[in-house]
Amino acid sequence: xxxxxxxxxxxxxxxxxxxxxxxxxxxxxxxxxxxxxxxxxxxxxxxxxxxxxxxxxxxxxxxxxxxxxxxxxxxxxxxxxxxxxxxxxxxxxxxxxxxxxxxxxxxxxxxxxxxxxxxxxxxxxxxxxxxxxxxxxxxxxxxxxxxxxxxxxxxxxxxxxxxxxxxxxxxxxxxxxxxxxxxxxxxxxxxxxxxxxxxxxxxxxxxxxxxxxxxxxxxxxxxxxxxxxxxxxxxxxxxxxxxxxxxxxxxxxxxxxxxxxxxxxxxxxxxxxxxxxxxxxxxxxxxxxxxxxxxxxxxxxxxxxxxxxxxxxxxxxxxxxxxxxxxxxxxxxxxxxxxxxxxxxxxxxxxxxxxxxxxxxxxxxxxxxxxxxxxxxxxxxxxxxxxxxxxxxxxxxxxxxxxxxxxxxxxxxxxxxxxxxxxxxxxxxxxxxxxxxxxxxxxxxxxxxxxxxxxxxxxxxxxxxxxxxxxxxxxxxxxxxxxxxxxxxxxxxxxxxxxxxxxxxxxxxxxxxxxxxxxxxxxxxxxxxxxxxxxxxxxxxxxxxxxxxxxxxxxxxxxxxxxxxxxxxxxxxxxxxxxxxxxxxxxxxxxxxxxxxxxxxxxxxxxxxxxxxxxxxxxxxxxxxxxxxxxxxxxxxxxxxxxxxxxxxxxxxxxxxxxxxxxxxxxxxxxxxxxxxxxxxxxxxxxxxxxxxxxxxxxxxxxxxxxxxxxxxxxxxxxxxxxxxxxxxxxxxxxxxxxxxxxxxxxxxxxxxxxxxxxxxxxxxxxxx
Amino acid sequence: xxxxxxxxxxxxxxxxxxxxxxxxxxxxxxxxxxxxxxxxxxxxxxxxxxxxxxxxxxxxxxxxxxxxxxxxxxxxxxxxxxxxxxxxxxxxxxxxxxxxxxxxxxxxxxxxxxxxxxxxxxxxxxxxxxxxxxxxxxxxxxxxxxxxxxxxxxxxx
Numbered sequence: 013x014x015x016x017x018x019x020x021x022x023x024x025x026x027x028x029x030x031x032x033x034x035x036x037x038x039x040x041x042x043x044x045x046x047x048x049x050x051x052x053x054x055x056x057x058x059x060x061x062x063x064x065x066x067x068x069x070x071x072x073x074x075x076x077x078x079x080x081x082x083x084x085x086x087x088x089x090x091x092x093x094x095x096x097x098x099x100x101x102x103x104x105x106x107x108x109x110x111x112x113x114x115x116x117x118x119x120x121x122x123x124x125x126x127x128x129x130x131x132x133x134x135x136x137x138x139x140x141x142x143x144x145x146x147x148x149x150x151x152x153x154x155x156x157x158x159x160x161x162x163x164x165x166x167x168x169x170x171x172x173x174x175x176x177x178x179x180x181x182x183x184x185x186x187x188x189x190x191x192x193x194x195x196x197x198x199x200x201x202x203x204x205x206x207x208x209x210x211x212x213x214x215x216x217x218x219x220x221x222x223x224x225x226x227x228x229x230x231x232x233x234x235x236x237x238x239x240x241x242x243x244x245x246x247x248x249x250x251x252x253x254x255x256x257x258x259x260x261x262x263x264x265x266x267x268x269x270x271x272x273x274x275x276x277x278x279x280x281x282x283x284x285x286x287x288x289x290x291x292x293x294x295x296x297x298x299x300x301x302x303x304x305x306x307x308x309x310x311x312x313x314x315x316x317x318x319x320x321x322x323x324x325x326x327x328x329x330x331x332x333x334x335x336x337x338x339x340x341x342x343x344x345x346x347x348x349x350x351x352x353x354x355x356x357x358x359x360x361x362x363x364x365x366x367x368x369x370x371x372x373x374x375x376x377x378x379x380x381x382x383x384x385x386x387x388x389x390x391x392x393x394x395x396x397x398x399x400x401x402x403x404x405x406x407x408x409x410x411x412x413x414x415x416x417x418x419x420x421x422x423x424x425x426x427x428x429x430x431x432x433x434x435x436x437x438x439x440x441x442x443x444x445x446x447x448x449x450x451x452x453x454x455x456x457x458x459x460x461x462x463x464x465x466x467x468x469x470x471x472x473x474x475x476x477x478x479x480x481x482x483x484x485x486x487x488x489x490x491x492x493x494x495x496x497x498x499x500x501x502x503x504x505x506x507x508x509x510x511x512x513x514x515x516x517x518x519x520x521x522x523x524x525x526x527x528x529x530x531x532x533x534x535x536x537x538x539x540x541x542x543x544x545x546x547x548x549x550x551x552x553x554x555x556x557x558x559x560x561x562x563x564x565x566x567x568x569x570x571x572x573x574x575x576x577x578x579x580x581x582x583x584x585x586x587x588x589x590x591x592x593x594x595x596x597x598x599x600x601x602x603x604x605x606x607x608x609x610x611x612x613x614x615x616x617x618x619x620x621x622x623x624x625x626x627x628x629x630x631x632x633x634x635x636x637x638x639x640x641x642x643x644x645x646x647x648x649x650x651x652x653x654x655x656x657x658x659x660x661x662x663x664x665x666x667x668x669x670x671x672x673x674x675x676x677x678x679x680x681x682x683x684x685x686x687x688x689x690x691x692x693x694x695x696x697x698x699x700x701x702x703x704x705x706x707x708x709x710x711x712x713x714x715x716x717x718x719x720x721x722x723x724x725x726x727x728x729x730x731x732x733x734x735x736x737x738x739x740x741x742x743x744x745x746x747x748x749x750x751x752x753x754x755x756x757x758x759x760x761x762x763x764x765x766x767x768x769x770x771x772x773x774x775x776x777x778x779x780x781x
Numbered sequence: 782x783x784x785x786x787x788x789x790x791x792x793x794x795x796x797x798x799x800x801x802x803x804x805x806x807x808x809x810x811x812x813x814x815x816x817x818x819x820x821x822x823x824x825x826x827x828x829x830x831x832x833x834x835x836x837x838x839x840x841x842x843x844x845x846x847x848x849x850x851x852x853x854x855x856x857x858x859x860x861x862x863x864x865x866x867x868x869x870x871x872x873x874x875x876x877x878x879x880x881x882x883x884x885x886x887x888x889x890x891x892x893x894x895x896x897x898x899x900x901x902x903x904x905x906x907x908x909x910x911x912x913x914x915x916x917x918x919x920x921x922x923x924x925x926x927x928x929x930x931x932x933x934x935x936x937x938x
Contacts (some may be wrong), residue, residue: 069930073915080929 018169026162044143045136048420052092052135056117056128059090064121071100071124081751083107083663091138095129100764118713171199179206181304187214235260242337248274250294250322250329261335266309282307293331297322315342355429357407366428366436370488373440374481384441384481385448388457388495389417391472394433405465412463413472420458421451436492445512446769448478452510475502476510497521527577528584530566535589539565542597543765546774547617547736547758550750555775557615559651559758560598561765562590582621591624593632598648599641603766606643610776616698617649617679622656626663630669638674645675649700652780653681661692679736684724694731701728711748718748725753800840803891806867806903807844808892810889811903813911816926817887825851829877834869841867841891845909860884867891868899896936900925904916904934912936 051303063086070079083096084107095108101123108129119126122555171194179189189207193199248254255272262270265280272289283305293300299321306316320333321373353365361369370384377384389411398406417427428439437455442448462469476527477499485491494513501517502509512686532539544558564572583588598618603627605611624630638645650671656664679700684707703724707717721737728735737749740759749757763774822880826845830838838854845852855861857870858876865887870877878898889898896912900921904912911933918925931935 066927066931069915069935070927073921073926073930073935074929075915075927077924078927078930081924085927189898 018172022162022169029309037131041140044139048135048139049132052130052132052709053117056090056093056130057119057779059086059093060117060119060126060128064126067098067126068124071098076103078107079105079572080107091133092130092135093128094131097129099125099127102372123429143366168199170194171196172202175203175206177198182210184213186216187211187217192451231289238404244335244337246333246335248290248294248320248333250290250324250331264308264337265368280307281305284314290331293320293322294329297324301759306335306337314339342415355414358429359413360414360418360435361426361428363428366430366438367424367488369426370438370481370491371426373438374486374488377440377481382441383443383483385437385442385445385451386479386481386491386495387437387439387448387452387510388477388479388492388499389393389435389455389474389601390476390499390503391433392503393473397470401466401468401470409463409472410469412465413459416458416461417455420455425652429512436495442480445478445480448480448512449510452476452478454512463617473508474510475499475507477502478510478512480512484518494518494521524583526581527580528586531564531577531581531584531586534566535586535593539567540590540593540597541565541766541767542594542601544616544771545758546763546771546778547615547756548762548778549755550746550757551755553779555614555651555778556756557617557618557647558771559617560594560601561619562594563765572742585623587621588623588627595620595634595637599637599643602643602647603641606647611772614775615647615649615677617651617677619651619653619681622659623655625652625667631674632674633669634671635674646677649677649679651679651681651702654683654685658692661696665692665696668697671755684720690727691725698733700734700736700756702738703749704761708737708739708745708749708759709741712742712744718752721749721754722752724747729753748756785795793819800844802903802905803837804844806889806891807841807848807908807909809903810865810867811848811850813843813846813929814887816928817924818864821864823850824864825853827853827855827861828865828869829855829857829860829866829873830869831857831882832843832873837891838869841869842851865889868895871895873898876919885921885923887923888910888917888921889926897938901933902936906934910934 063082067079070076070082073472079098083098083105087093089111094110095106097104097106099105106127110131111642115130115132117128117129117130149421165766174193175190178193182188187210189210190203193203213285221577238258238260242264244258244264245680246255246257246261249256253274255274255277257265257267257272259270262268263684276292278286280286281304284302289300289302292298299319301317301319303315303317306314308314315338316335316597317338318333318335320331322331323329353361370386373384376382388530392405397409401409410429414427414429417437421427421437421439424440426440428436428438430436431692439448439451442451456474459472459474462471464470466771477495477497479485479489479491479494479498484494494517498511498513502511505511541563542560543563545561546558547556548554549556562574562578564574564577566572578587578590581590595618598616600617605614605616625627627633652664652668658664666757671678678696678698679702680698681702682704683701685704701724703721707721707724710717711721725735734756735754736756736758737745737754738758740746740749740757742761746757746761807918811824811826815821816921818824819929828838828845829933835854842852842854853861853863854861856864859919860866860877860880862884863886866881866884867889868877868881869891873895878888880884887901889901890896893902893905893912896902896904896914899916900917902912902914904910911929913929913933914936915930916938
C-alpha cells in the first residue's frame, strides 16, 4: 500500500511531467532550430531575390561601386548575413562582416553565382533569447502556481495518510469518532463515511462483545452444569484409534493429558472392554448407551452412564460420547432399595422384607416339611418412654432394642420392625410352641436387661404373641393377625408376657373381623336404628323426652343391642362413624318432632363416645348439622360419660362451652362410677346429672347406694342441675328417687327402649289411664 | 472605364507637358538629389530653358519653390552651378548635354522622351515611375544610389 501511495504517484507524475516537458522542449527546440534555419535560408533567399534585379542591373550596367555598396548594404541591413559573394564569369564581388564563413547559401542565375554567408547562431540566439525570456516569464508566473498545486495536492494526499494512521491506531474496544482532519470536501466525505462505518462497526462490535459474553457465560454455565452434573464429553477417532477427552473429564480422571490410545483408555473401565466396544460401534456406526464402572487414576471408583453416537462424514469418522456420573443416583437407588426393605431407624428389615422372607422360608419349610414360628413383639409402655425422655431417646432405645433383638436370635432366624415399637421374629424350624417358648424366654432375657439412656436406666418389657406356620395359618397375613391378636390378649391381661394363638382367641378374632365387616355394611345399608327410652318428669308425671339408644337391625340376627357390636366398633375405630350416624338420626328425629305439635316439647339425649368427642371437627360437624336441620338445639342433650369428662378436663370444658354456646344441653352419664372432682364439676358446663343405674337398681336393698344417690341428687341441686335416675324398674324405686329429689327418671318401670313409632304412641298415651 | 481614363491621361502626358506633371517632377527630382547626397538637405535645382520652354520653366520653378526648394532658371548657354539640373528644352543640343555631364550632377528632363539625353526623367505607364538612363549616368561618371535601379524604370535603347 505504501509502494503505491498517491503521494509517491504524485511525485512520480511530477518527475514524469518534468521529464516529458524536457524531452518535448528538447525536441521542440530541435524542430524550432531546424525551422529557424530553414526560415533563415528562405529569408536569405528572399533578400537575394528582392535585390537580384538591382544587383543584376548594377552588374549589367557596370555600376560596380554601387554594386559593392549594395552588397555591403545588403550584408549590413541583414542581421543574419555575414557576407555576400557575387561571382560572374569575369569578376568577383564580395563583402564579409566576419572572417569566419560558417554557412553558405548559394544562388545561381544564368551567369552569376551568389554566395551568401550567414550566421545561423545569431538568429537562434535571438530566438532563444526571446524564447527563454518568455519561458522564464512563464516559469516565474506559473511555477508558484504549479508548486502551490503540487504542495496543496501533496498536503491533501497526506491527510489520507493521517487518516490511515488514525484508522491503524483505532482500538475497536474504544471506538472514537475521527475528528475532522481537513475541510476538503472529499476528505470530509470520506471521514464522515468512515465515522458512519465506525459507528456501525462500534455497535456491531458491542453486539458481538455482548454475544461473546453471553456465549462465554453460556459456555461457563454449560461447563459448570457439566461439572455439577458430572457429565463429561469425549470423542473416539475411528480412523486414528485415539480418544480425546474434555478438560473436565481430564480433571475428573486425574489424568495429565487429553489424548489417549485405546489401551490406555481401557484402563479406566474395569468392567467393560472399551476397545472392543468402540470398534464395534465404529464398524456398524451405531448409537449406544451403557452403564459401567469408571476408575480414576487415584483408584476411586464411580458408576457412569455413557451415551454415544457414531458420526461418519466424508472427512471424519468418530464416536461422540457423553459420560454421566451416576454414582450418587446409583447409591441413592441402593438406598431407596434398602429403605424399601428396611427400617431407616434401626436398619432392621421392614414389613415388605418380612413378607418376602416369610414367603421364602414358607416355601422352604413346605419343601422340608418344617415349621416356622412367628412372634409379634410389642414393647410395653413405649409411649411413656417417648413422652418422658423425648423422641430422640425413644429412637435410641429402639435402636438398642433392635440390636439386642438381632443378637438374641439365630442366624437362620429373621427379625423385622413393622411399627413404632412392634417387632416380628421368624423362627425357622421351630416345630412346636414349647420350642418357641424357649426361644421367647431367651429373647426376653436379653431384652429385659436395663438400658442406660440419658442417665436413665430403662427396662423394656414386651408383650409377645405367637403363631405357628402352617398349624395356625398358611399365609402371612393370617399368621401375623393371629400373632397380633395373641399379643393383644397379653396386653389386655397385663402385659410383659407371651402367648400363642389358641382356638378361643381365633374364634373371638373371627367374630371380631366378621362383625366389623358387617358393621361397615350396616352403616352403608342404614341397618342401625335409634330406639327411644322415655324420660319421665316425675314432678308433673309427663314425658320429658327420651334417650336415644342404638340398635342394629341385623338382617339375619334381628335387633341387636349395643353390647353385641359396640366393643368391636370401639376396637376397630368404627365407633366414630357410628356416632356420626346416630347424630344424623337424632337431628332428623328432632326435626320431625318439632314439626309435630304434640311432640315438639320432647328432648332427645344421645350418647357420644370418647373418640368422637375428641375429634377436632366434632363441634364444627354439630354446627353444620344444626345449620342443615334447623332444630331447636336446647332439645338435643349430648351425654358424655363422667370418665370421659374427667379424662382431660380443660379440653372437655372448652368443647362443652362451645356446645353450650351453640345451645345444646349437656348431660353427665353414668355419674358416680368415675372419679369426679367436685372442683372440676363446678366448672364443667353441664345441665343434667344422670345417676348410674347400678346405684338406682338396688336402692331398695342397699343403703350405700341410697346414700350415694342422695348425695348425687344433693350435688345436682346445689349446682342447680337436673338429675335423671336411670334403671327405675319398680314403683318402690320410683318413690325412693322421688323422695330423694330426683326430677327425671327412666327405666323399665315406665318403658323399655322402643322404636320411634311405639315411642310416639307412648308419648301420646302417657300417662296411662 | 478606369483603364480608359488612365490611358487617356497617359496620352495627355505623353504629348504635352501639363502642370500636374510639373508638380510631380517638382516634388520628385529634389528628393532624388537628396537620396544621392545625404548632406544636401535643400537642393538647389537649376532649370535650363530656352525661349520655347521659358514659361514651363518658370512654372516648374514656382512649383519647386512652393515645395521649399531653391530653383534657378538658367538659359541653355548660361549654365550655373547647381545641385542638379532640370532640362525643359525638348531637343537639347549635344554640347549642352556634354556641358552638363561635366558638372557631374544629375540631369533631369521634364519630358518623358527627354530620357534619351538626360539621366532621369519621368516614365508614364500604369504607374508613374522615375525613368533612369544608365548610359548617361555612366557617362557623367557619378555615383548614384542603387535604389534608383530598384524603384525606377531603366531606359534601354
